[in-house]
Amino acid sequence: MDAIILQILNGLDKGSAYALIALGLTLIFGTLGVVNFAHGALFMIGAFCAVTLSKLLNASYTTIDESRTDFLGNPLKVEQPYVIDWFGPEVGAAIIDWSVPLAILFAIPVMILIGVIMERGLIKHFYNRPHADQILVTFGLAIVLQEIIKFYFGANPIPTPAPDAFTGSFDFGQVIGFDANQIIYPYWRLVYFAFAAVIIGAVFAFLQFTTFGMVVRAGMADRETVQLLGINIDRRFTIMFGLAAAVAGLAGVMYVPINPPNYHMGMDFLVLSFVVVVVGGMGSLPGAVAAGFLLGILESFASMGAVIDLLPGINQIIIYLVAIIILLTRPRGLMGRKGVMEE
Amino acid sequence: MLGLNSKDFRLLLLVAALALLAPFILNPFPADSAMAQFNAGYPDLMQRFVIFGVFAIGFNILFGLTGYLSFGHAAFLGVGSYSAVWMFKLLSMNVIPAILLAVITAGLFALLIGYISLRRSGIYFAILTLAFAQMSYALAYSVLTPVTGGETGLQLALDDPRVLGAAQSAQGNIPVPGLFGLEMRDAAQLNLGDWVFTFSAGYYFSAVVMLIAFYLSIRIFRSPFGMMLRAVKSNQQRLNYTGLNARPYTLAAFVISGMYAGLAGGLMAAMDPLAGAERMFWTASGEVVLMAILGGVGTLIGPVLGAGLIKYMENIISKINADILHSWFAFLPDGLEDFIVSIMYPFIGKGWHLTLGIIFMAVVIFLPGGLVEGGQRIARLFRRRKSGEAAKDDDAKQSTVAE
Numbered sequence: 001m002d003a004i005i006l007q008i009l010n011g012l013d014k015g016s017a018y019a020l021i022a023l024g025l026t027l028i029f030g031t032l033g034v035v036n037f038a039h040g041a042l043f044m045i046g047a048f049c050a051v052t053l054s055k056l057l058n059a060s061y062t063t064i065d066e067s068r069t070d071f072l073g074n075p076l077k078v079e080q081p082y083v084i085d086w087f088g089p090e091v092g093a094a095i096i097d098w099s100v101p102l103a104i105l106f107a108i109p110v111m112i113l114i115g116v117i118m119e120r121g122l123i124k125h126f127y128n129r130p131h132a133d134q135i136l137v138t139f140g141l142a143i144v145l146q147e148i149i150k151f152y153f154g155a156n157p158i159p160t161p162a163p164d165a166f167t168g169s170f171d172f173g174q175v176i177g178f179d180a181n182q183i184i185y186p187y188w189r190l191v192y193f194a195f196a197a198v199i200i201g202a203v204f205a206f207l208q209f210t211t212f213g214m215v216v217r218a219g220m221a222d223r224e225t226v227q228l229l230g231i232n233i234d235r236r237f238t239i240m241f242g243l244a245a246a247v248a249g250l251a252g253v254m255y256v257p258i259n260p261p262n263y264h265m266g267m268d269f270l271v272l273s274f275v276v277v278v279v280g281g282m283g284s285l286p287g288a289v290a291a292g293f294l295l296g297i298l299e300s301f302a303s304m305g306a307v308i309d310l311l312p313g314i315n316q317i318i319i320y321l322v323a324i325i326i327l328l329t330r331p332r333g334l335m336g337r338k339g340v341m342e343e
Numbered sequence: 344m345l346g347l348n349s350k351d352f353r354l355l356l357l358v359a360a361l362a363l364l365a366p367f368i369l370n371p372f373p374a375d376s377a378m379a380q381f382n383a384g385y386p387d388l389m390q391r392f393v394i395f396g397v398f399a400i401g402f403n404i405l406f407g408l409t410g411y412l413s414f415g416h417a418a419f420l421g422v423g424s425y426s427a428v429w430m431f432k433l434l435s436m437n438v439i440p441a442i443l444l445a446v447i448t449a450g451l452f453a454l455l456i457g458y459i460s461l462r463r464s465g466i467y468f469a470i471l472t473l474a475f476a477q478m479s480y481a482l483a484y485s486v487l488t489p490v491t492g493g494e495t496g497l498q499l500a501l502d503d504p505r506v507l508g509a510a511q512s513a514q515g516n517i518p519v520p521g522l523f524g525l526e527m528r529d530a531a532q533l534n535l536g537d538w539v540f541t542f543s544a545g546y547y548f549s550a551v552v553m554l555i556a557f558y559l560s561i562r563i564f565r566s567p568f569g570m571m572l573r574a575v576k577s578n579q580q581r582l583n584y585t586g587l588n589a590r591p592y593t594l595a596a597f598v599i600s601g602m603y604a605g606l607a608g609g610l611m612a613a614m615d616p617l618a619g620a621e622r623m624f625w626t627a628s629g630e631v632v633l634m635a636i637l638g639g640v641g642t643l644i645g646p647v648l649g650a651g652l653i654k655y656m657e658n659i660i661s662k663i664n665a666d667i668l669h670s671w672f673a674f675l676p677d678g679l680e681d682f683i684v685s686i687m688y689p690f691i692g693k694g695w696h697l698t699l700g701i702i703f704m705a706v707v708i709f710l711p712g713g714l715v716e717g718g719q720r721i722a723r724l725f726r727r728r729k730s731g732e733a734a735k736d737d738d739a740k741q742s743t744v745a746e
Contacts, residue, residue, distance in 0.1 A: 131466050141704060312486045320478045
C-alpha cells in the first residue's frame, strides 16, 4: 500500500510537467491549428529564465574583509552581492534564496513576449501550409533556440536550488497514518504539483469564466463564424499563443530545482508531451491534463521493482506502448472530440 | 539506357562521375595549405557522405512520394547495423551476407511497424513511428543487452564463433570486414605535387552500393508504382473513392524505405564493425528529415545533396575554432578583427547546429523544394535573361523535371 502511494506521488511531479506542456501544446493546436514542435524549447527557455534571474541576483563584487583571514593568513576576500547592499542583509539574502519563485514574475512577461513574437513573426505564415511544414519549421526553430541557449549557458546542467524552506523532505506517510519514514517526499515536488494545479485551474477558469475566454472557445469551435460576427479572432489567438508559451515557461521555471536545466531538456520533454497530447486527444484541454497525470503516474508505477521483475524494460517503454494502443484503438484519444483530427 | 529516359540517365551518369571522382573533387586544396581543413576527401567522411546518401534516398521514397512523415526512421538503420555486426560475428567477415541480412531484417521490422503505423496518417503517423523508434532505442539500451550490447554497443570480439573464416587474424587481431579478400579499410594514396588523394576500398564499395540504390530509386520514381504513391500524396481520399486501397502501396513504400535504411546501417557496420543504440535515437531520425528537406524532398538528387551538406558541416565546419578564425582575419585591424570573429563565432565550430537550424528554417520557409529548387530558380533566372520570352515554356518544363 505504502509503495503504491509513494509511486502515485512520484508520478505527480513528472505528470505535472507533462500536463503543463501538453496543455500549452493542445491550446495552440486547438486555437491556431498549428503543431508546435518548438514548445519544448519554450519550456527550456522558461527554465533558463530562472537560471538567468538567479545569476543576476547573485551578481556580486569582491571586497576584502580585513578582520578575517584565510588559511594562508591573507585577508579574506568576500563576495558581496549587490542585492544585499541595496536591500540590507536579511531582505537581500531572502531575495537570493527565493530566486526561483521570484523568477515566475520575471518569466511571465518574457515568455508572453517570446510567444507573441513567435506567433506574429513565424507561425502566422504557416496557417495555410500542411501540418508537416509546421512541424518542420518549428522543429528548426527549436534547434535554433536551443543552440542559442547552449551558446550563452554552455552544455552542462546548471544547478539552481529551491529556497531553503523547501529543501527538506516531507513525511507524507505520517499524515495519513503510516509509520514515520515510510512515505517521504521532497517538499519542492509538492510545491510543483500544487503550482501546476493552480496554473491549470487558472487557465481553465480564464477560458470558462471570462468573456475573452468565451470568445476563444467559440473561435476554437468555429473560427469562421466568429470572424463573421466581426470579432478579431486572430488577435485573441495570438494572445492565447503567448499564454500557452507562458504556461510552458512557468512549468520550466519551477522544474529547475527538481532537475538542473540543460539546453536539451526541452526536446526530452517535447517528445513525451506530444505523446501525452495525442493520448489525451488533439485539441482537448481536459484530455491533455488528464493524460499528463495518467502517463506520469503510469511511468512511475512501471519503474517499481516488482513490475520490472515481471516485465523487464517496461519502465522505458510504457508511455509509448500506451500511446500506440490508444492511437490504434481510439483514434481521437481519451477525451478528443469526435471528428477533430481523427484521420 | 538501363530503362531510363535520357534526362534521368544523364543525372545518373553525373552522380556516378561525382561519386567516383569524389576523392579528387573533395580535395581541392593542397595538403599543407591553410585551406586544407576544408578538404573533405578523406575516406571516413566520404563513406559517411554516401552512406547517409543511401539513408536519405530511402527516406525520400517514403516522405517525398507519399507525404508520410516518419520521425522514427533511424530505428531501421540501427536494426540494420545490429544484424550486420551479428553476421560478422557468426558467419563471415565478408560484407555481402552482412548487408543482405541487414536489408532483410530492416525490411521485416519495417513491415511490422509500417503495418501498425500506417493505420493512421499525418501527425499521428509521425508520433506512432517516433514512439516505435523510441521504444526500440529504450529496449536496445536496457532489456535487449544480450543482443545489442547495451550501453557499450555491439562489437566484434576475439572469440567470435565465426563459421566461415577464422576467429582471429594471423597476428591475433580481430579480422576486418572485407569483400572476397579486399579489406574495407584498404586504401591507396596518390601524391600529385602538394596534393594527396586517398582512394579507399570501403568508400568505393559504398559508392557503388549508393549508385545502385540511386538507380533503383529513379526506377521507382518513374514507375507506375511511384505514380500511385504520388497519388496518395496529392489526394488519398479521391484514391479511395475510385476504389483503390492505398494501404498496400504505402506499406510497400514504407518497407522499401526501411530496407534502404537497413542498407545504410549495414554499410555503416561494414565500414566500422560496431553498432550502438544511439543510432536509433530520435535525433538520428530527425537528422535524416533535415537532410531530405534541405536537399529537396521529392526530388531525385536532393536528399543526397542534403546528406552531403549536413555531414560536411558536421565534420568540417564544426572543427573551425576561434583561433582559426583569428588567423583568417589577421590582416584586418585588431578591433575589426575581434569584432568580426565575435560575430561569426556562434555560427561555426561547436555552434554549427545553429547555422544548420537557421538554414533549415530558411529552406522550409522560402524554398520548400530545398537546394534543388534553389538551383533551378537560379538556372531559370539566367536562362530568362538569355532567351527572354521563350523562357515561359521552359518554366513549365523545368518544374516537372525534378519530380
